Amino acid sequence: MNVTAHTTAGNAYTFGFLDEYAKKEVRRAVLKAIAIPGYQVPYASREMPMGRGFGTGGLQLTLSLIGPDEVIKVIDQGSDDSVNAVNLRQFIEMMCPGVSTTTKTAECTLIQSRHRIPERPLTAAQIIVLQVPYPDPLVVVEPSEDKRKTMHGEADYSRLLVKLYEDLVTFDEITLSHRYPTRINGHYIIDPSPIPRWDVPKLNDSAALILLGAGREKKIYAVPPHTQATPLAFNDVPFRVEDFRDAAGRRRACARCGCMNSFLDEFVSDSGDKTYQCSDSDWCDEQLLQIERLRRKSA
């Protein structure tokens, strides 16, 4: 062990903030997570200089994977300009000199995201890191981690299915709105992080590697590229994404770019009127650019 190589003078911070042993441990956990799709790999999550719950798990993944020629995009709620996204991006810029940041999904090599997967399909050259508050979908039916571990090993998800069934009996609807339990590669069921149901189909057969990091709960798991991801449902009650139709049954459009096939944020004005806008801000900008290009061409 070459101790001096890893010790910096004074209290200066090294590239990527974490000490090299910590990065190595995270990378090992990532390899294991890819090898066992959907399995929650425990790791000794380090404390980061931002709060647990603000993306410390995702950040440890990002900082362990980042190289000096990386192009990073950080989003929160689909937006690059959300305060938490800005904060994380600034921290990455500070700790990883030379790394580029972008807001464009098409340009980045690594995306760290909270609560959304971009609308634009990701490519095999990209990795997306999702921040995870609750890594275990079974926590809604079983509080003990020890017991949940056994249930996962045995693929015993009966209580989760019973919960969905009870929802149907009580409300005539499955009430799970986000963090929708999704079976990976036919065995482990994961909590796909608090992405809306809208984003769950993007997990299936994804070209990009999807990594999920829970810093506080100290778990890393993965949906490797081109892996089957199936949201939990019944034969006669299919899985459904969020419904953006108005009372007349018409699909609502983004008030800014007019897009009719994106996840929408709902805004309420002072007068009580509702407007809808793309949640994915880069997608919205792209649509506007495209409209602009078409207009110029026809002019």
Next chain:
Amino acid sequence: MSYVAIKGGGRAIAAAAAAAEYLRTAEGLLNTVAEPLAIDAILHQLRHLVDRVIAEGGVYHPQFAALAIKQSLGDTLEAAFVLRAWRSTRPRLAATPALDSSRMRLIRRISSAFKEIPGGQMLGPTPDYALRLLRLELMDESPEAFRAIARNWLQNYPEAQLPDTFPKVLDALRRESLLPPISPPHGATPFDITREPLVFPVPRSAVLATLARAETGSLLAIAYSNMRGYGDVHPTVAELRVGYLPVLLPHPVTGELTEVGEALITECEVVAMYEADNTSDKPTFTVGYGACFGHNEVKAISMAILDRALRKGMQNGPSNPSEDPEFVLLHVDGVDSMGFAAHYKMPHYVTFQSDMDRLRATQRKSEEPV
């Protein structure tokens, strides 16, 4: 060449930081001779704050703890957090062997089990019997008088011929076979919670390490639930000692154990009643152990009670929250719990949109004629 994506959110964050910095320095508006809080003043005059932060931060670095207290305006959760985050950047270079706490240079040691103990009871600096009356004379303390107090105290108490070591009270009980003998270590190195995740069941060393850097209030609350009746440890403090523990490391060249410094710690050993289902030949008292950085007596006592409660829970299955290792160990870390509580302030627009979608769908169904 790198380039950077900046928009409005970044300006908002910078402005928020500037507003907080204004609050830290606003005394200067009222008082033309206002002075920034000196690190030394925090170290010495707010020493229990420093003690709490080094214990919860899990790093014995009193200067940085004082700095963390200064920059977080005295918020202990924040200060311990700053220290922990700094710790994440440091590699682990060496590990000490088990240190012998009978070699502590004591400032205080008491036993509530015996009137007389070998080496004697030593009350030391404690507020235990102080009357909690406001000392209004400190409202406007004169610096000269302040500086004279410690000097006078030392003059009145010439350096006593104190022994280097004090025997442990528990050793006497062990000699009388009232306690089980110390089981020899199984050869396993202690569990390092900063390098390995907790996967249950966890060894006792992982339990003790987690409790040692737990948030004091959280630890106290769970230990108190056990004291009040959600549990039955009924402890007697066999010994509580506070002092400077010599820290030994192998010499890099000779390998010989060498003293590299000392750390202020608090150690508490409680004795609890014997158990009917003891597996050994004859019943003995049981022991709970607590120790942490700094002078934190309530924390060390709480820890000792929980150690005892958790071992019972691990042996016979938990019958109370304080006996359940998962419940206790996963909920006492201040950095984890405060972070998660604070994260609810972040935007949750997307998930809330999703929640509204479900509620509206359910409401529509309930309005439909059956």
